[in-house]
Amino acid sequence: MSQFIHLTIPAKAEYIDIVRVTLFGIAQKAGFYYEQIEDMKVAVTEACTNVVLHAYTNQQQGVVDIRFELEEEGISIRIKDNGTSFKYEQALNKNASHHNKDLSEITAGGLGLFMMQALMDKVEVLTEKGTEVILTKLIGRKEEMA
Ligand SMILES: Nc1ncnc2c1ncn2[C@@H]1O[C@H](COP(=O)(O)OP(=O)(O)OP(=O)(O)O)[C@@H](O)[C@H]1O
Ligand SMILES: [Mg+2]
Numbered sequence: 459m460s461q462f463i464h465l466t467i468p469a470k471a472e473y474i475d476i477v478r479v480t481l482f483g484i485a486q487k488a489g490f491y492y493e494q495i496e497d498m499k500v501a502v503t504e505a506c507t508n509v510v511l512h513a514y515t516n517q518q519q520g521v522v523d524i525r526f527e528l529e530e531e532g533i534s535i536r537i538k539d540n541g542t543s544f545k546y547e548q549a550l551n552k553n554a555s556h557h558n559k560d561l562s563e564i565t566a567g568g569l570g571l572f573m574m575q576a577l578m579d580k581v582e583v584l585t586e587k588g589t590e591v592i593l594t595k596l597i598g599r600k601e602e603m604a
Contacts, residue, residue, distance in 0.1 A: 460529045469513060469520035469539065474506045477524055481535070484526050488533060490597060497577040498535070498595055504570040505537040505591045513541025513589060532579070532596040540588040 465480055467473040478499050485495045506522055514520035518541065525536040549571055575581050580594035 460527050463526040463528075465524040465526075467522050467524070469509050469522050469541070471507070471510050473522075474503055474510070477502055477506055477522075480524075481526070484528070485533060485595075488528055488597065490533070490595070494595060498533075498593070501574045501577040501593050502535055502537065504573050505535075505593065508570050508591075509537065509539040509541065509589070512544065513539040515542075531598060532594060535593045536590055537593070538588065538590040543585040543587070543589055546583040546585050 463480070463484060465477060467476060481499060481502055482495055485498060490498070502524075506524075509520070509522045520539060520541050523536070523538040525538070527534040527536070549568070571581070571583075574591070574593060578593045579596045580592075582592040582594075584590040584592070
């Protein structure tokens with residue numbers, strides 16, 4: 459049976475470390491390796507930073523909902539906002555153009571979603587109302603690590 463932990467924070471940069479600390483506690487308790495937790499922390503930070511930077515205008519007092527869902531096979535982290543949405547496919551295409559580039563050629567923007575995909579086992583993005591990013595890490599991947 460899966461279990462949930464919910465966290466709601468103001469959509470402000472100074473609260474994102476609370477998400478990282480919470481994630482660390484949950485993932486460590488679940489048995490993830492340190493390296494896996496570090497990867498998840500970067501991915502979750504990117505998703506939360508996107509909410510802070512892109513979802514709400516300065517006039518809006520937005521929040522970010524973070525839901526940690528523990529399952530037998532791993533963890534899913536849902537990062538949700540009710541702000542302005544975006545076209546995920548278009549953003550992905552922008553990212554896809556990074557694949558054949560040297561990192562030094564990539565100057566500004568468009569790295570967040572790319573990094574989430576590189577660091578997690580699965581990334582889903584729902585953009586019907588606001589944005590919901592669902593990041594999944596499988597615990598069974600442990601033994602594949604060098
Ligand atoms: N939560 C969100 N709400 C609204 N728009 C978003 C959200 N997340 C991403 N986006 C849109 O998707 C685009 C791509 O996001 P991505 O994180 O890949 O790049 P970036 O934030 O522009 O730059 P970087 O993350 O490299 O600093 C953003 O520029 C923004 O337009
Ligand atoms: Mg970003």
